[in-house]
Amino acid sequence: MNRKTRYFVIVSLLVLGIGVGVGLVAYYVGVPTAFAQQGPDELQMVPGNALVVAYANVHEVMVSNLREHVRQALPQLPDGQREFEAATGINIESDVDRVVAAIVPAEDGRVAGPRSSLIIATGRFDQVRIESLMREHGAAEETYRGRRMFVARDGGAGLSLAFVESGLVAVGSTALVQGAIDRKDGGVSVRTNDDIMTRVRSLDRGNVWAVGRFDALASQANLPSNVTTQLPPITWFAVSGHVNGGLLGDVRMETRDEVSANQFRDVIRGILALGNMQASTHPELETVLRSIQVNGSGKTVAVSFELSAETLDLLARRPGLQPGR
């Protein structure tokens, strides 16, 4: 074998070996960050036709100063959080690191409460406790694609739960949870939905965000006609917040046309002007209102705000927010 041939064999074997090696690492350890797609990995489990996708880095939020302020103002757990813990055994504050939630239309195209919700949580879960709670609630134990799953017995209206892998739980209707397991290893997901992913990519600085179709949600909300006619003609919304010492927020809305966007911007500026007039006697509100910026061009209306830790302190010291008053 001459030198040229030897080099060829070595290079080919190197490509093959490195390829298989990287694949093995991805299989056992996970994909290195440099190769990761934008957005959290859990988006792969969300169906492509989701109307709303939301994400929260729960751990960052829970250890933030903002959370401390909220805890001082509201020492009791919110009802929804208590109900979720009672139903699933998952304590959002202590068990969950991050969560991806989605609203997905049912087969008939309608959004119907729990049947349309999918929650994918990553964290440290007490599997034994969760399983016993699910059994108490009458859930049937099944195995789906090798994953243990607890299926709601009440015709799909209740919550089903599956341990997709260690530290990864999917909660939602049976069909959505099974779909999430199917998509876990690849396939068509919300990551192939350009409309949503383009907006998700634009929200990269937030540790809490939500993106969705406002018009689709509003049309399914069974609102009275006089309310529906008063709603601004928003098609898409994207909300992001960076929660740390303070709160940095961005709200972006897309309207049907530029005229509607201009009118909507004017309405928000009018409300802010009215607020500024009223805020002269409340310096803490004045600071908040001054931080709000209304921007956007074309069909986009953008509102951003920044609440510093000091402002939050001022707000928390307001008499109405003091615990016990």
Added chain:
Amino acid sequence: MNTAIRIFELSLGEMLWSRRSVFLALLGAAPVALAGLIRFAAFAGPAALPQVNGERLDGSVLFGLMIWLLYIRFIVPVLGMFYGTSLIADEVDDKTITYLFVRPIPRGAVLVGKYLAYFVCTALLILPSVVLVYFLVVPIGGGSLGGTFPAFLTDLGMLAAGIASYGALFAWVGARLKRPLVIGLVFVFGWEPGVLLFPGYLKRATIAYYLQGLVPHAMPQDSAVSVLLQAFQEMPPVALSLAALGGVTLIGVYLAARATESREYVLEQ
């Protein structure tokens, strides 16, 4: 066996740096270039990616399609045919077979050594090409490298089995028959796709049928063959496919070695 290894070392260099290898390199590089283009299109704008029923295909699905349409249906059979039939035929055409046969080595060992060189040469060009395509295409649209890794390993094994079995079959054809390339073309582009169209037992006389039994990806419904195969669930079990491909390889190499031993090669003046 030592003589076969010596022939293998000699033939590997000859095979790699021959004019035929330009064709082999092009076949190996074309899917990589295509994958690069797809990756570039995905970066430039996801709207450029192909859609099925209004949903954009993700990387793992695209990779499966490329394995089916480029490698299984074209590259592997064509390479097996061109290289397999030329193992002995080229030596006859170049009138150099005499130099090999006058050496004190069994004729069969010449064939086995050349077949091993074909396998290593082809595998070392095609399998790295598959690796590059995998890393270029699968991450598109959120496809998981870790999640698709077992299927990727199966692909590599399946393609190696395909290279081995097509090469062995055509080595025998090349050693046994005159105008082996014509027969190879008829087999690859006529017999195999034609027979797979019809229900019945005839498809068992193809290599493609057993190769398809090892593919971990869903068959693309791009032709009547695929639709019929899926409709009749005509996919052989993995064990049967492995046994059949292994059998074709061993029997093909054995018959090719036998034919080389016994056949009288007449060099045209």
